[in-house]
Amino acid sequence: MGVKIRTFRPSDAKTVRKVLIDGLFSNIDPAFFVGVRRPSVIVSVLVLTALMYYWTLSLLYTIAFFVALLCLYYLTLLVAAHLLTMGPLFDDIENVQGNYMKPRRNFWVAEADDGQVVGTIAITLMNLDKPANECADDVAWLRRMAVSEKYRRQGIAKRLVETAIEFCKRNKYRRIELITTEVQLPAKALYERMGFRCVNTWARREYGFVLWTFTLIYDIQQDTIYY
Numbered sequence: 241m242g243v244k245i246r247t248f249r250p251s252d253a254k255t256v257r258k259v260l261i262d263g264l265f266s267n268i269d270p271a272f273f274v275g276v277r278r279p280s281v282i283v284s285v286l287v288l289t290a291l292m293y294y295w296t297l298s299l300l301y302t303i304a305f306f307v308a309l310l311c312l313y314y315l316t317l318l319v320a321a322h323l324l325t326m327g328p329l330f331d332d333i334e335n336v337q338g339n340y341m342k343p344r345r346n347f348w349v350a351e352a353d354d355g356q357v358v359g360t361i362a363i364t365l366m367n368l369d370k371p372a373n374e375c376a377d378d379v380a381w382l383r384r385m386a387v388s389e390k391y392r393r394q395g396i397a398k399r400l401v402e403t404a405i406e407f408c409k410r411n412k413y414r415r416i417e418l419i420t421t422e423v424q425l426p427a428k429a430l431y432e433r434m435g436f437r438c439v440n441t442w443a444r445r446e447y448g449f450v451l452w453t454f455t456l457i458y459d460i461q462q463d464t465i466y467y
Contacts, residue, residue: 243358243396245403248336248347255357256349257333261325263386268317270423274451275313285309333384340364344380344411348403350387350396359387361400363407366417380408382418385427397427401434409460416458421451431456 248256275281288309293302324330332339340347340362350359366379382404387396408416418436420428421444432438440455 242353243350243391243394243399245348245350245359245399248341248349250337252349252357253333253336256336256347256360257330259357259360259388260330260333260384260386262388264321264324265318266389267423268314268321270425271317271451272314274422275317276310278450281313336362344413346404346407347384348400350391350400352391358391359396359400361385361404363404363416378412378414380404380411380413380416382416385418397430398434401431405434405458405460408458414459414461416460418456419453420456421453423451428454428456431458434458 276285285306289302289306292305293299296302336347339345345362345364347362348360349357352358361382362384363380363382366381382401385397385400387400405416416436418431420431428438436456436458438454438456442453442455444451444453
């Protein structure tokens with residue numbers, strides 16, 4: 241099955257949004273398993289489950305309560321993902337042409353044989369408040385890397401990242417920076433295989449959830465030193 245990487249067209253807007261939203265929802269299962277391994281979550285669930293058994297002296301009720309807690313947690317993740325799709329997280333996608341199709345910026349899609357958009361990636365400036373010719377350190381920001389679930393593990397993500405790297409080399413960026421999380425560990429591993437390195441790990445809070453987040457960089461000029 242052939243897939244080609246090409247520049248975004250205005251007619252792609254609807255399918256690009258769908259790919260990115262589907263990608264967000266595909267992270268719910270990994271987020272759930274990350275969350276239930278948190279010591280704080282484990283302790284809270286065990287304490288509540290023990291209290292339920294103490295109050296009811298019923299193993300059946302206690303098991304049902306335990307399952308209900310897990311279901312509630314999963315449902316909360318679904319609701320949070322839905323809220324994210326309606327919030328500022330997707331503001332840039334409302335106008336891809338205006339936000340990305342500018343000098344030293346770009347947005348690409350992966351297109352399958354049937355014309356369907358199955359992947360996305362973008363490059364913009366790390367400092368969005370400055371024009372390209374005033375960006376002092378020439379740091380590119382890699383964003384919006386996503387591949388439809390059905391098309392994963394076919395090398396498409398690697399080709400998208402390669403396209404972005406070559407674009408940054410041609411446009412004389414000194415380095416590329418991106419942010420990913422513990423929910424996207426396969427993507428983090430891909431970036432690192434391609435020469436990115438993790439320079440910062442920090443906790444990000446979204447709707448009450450804490451995600452360990454990673455800043456990765458790719459040095460285009462080998463003499464670049466990251467501070």
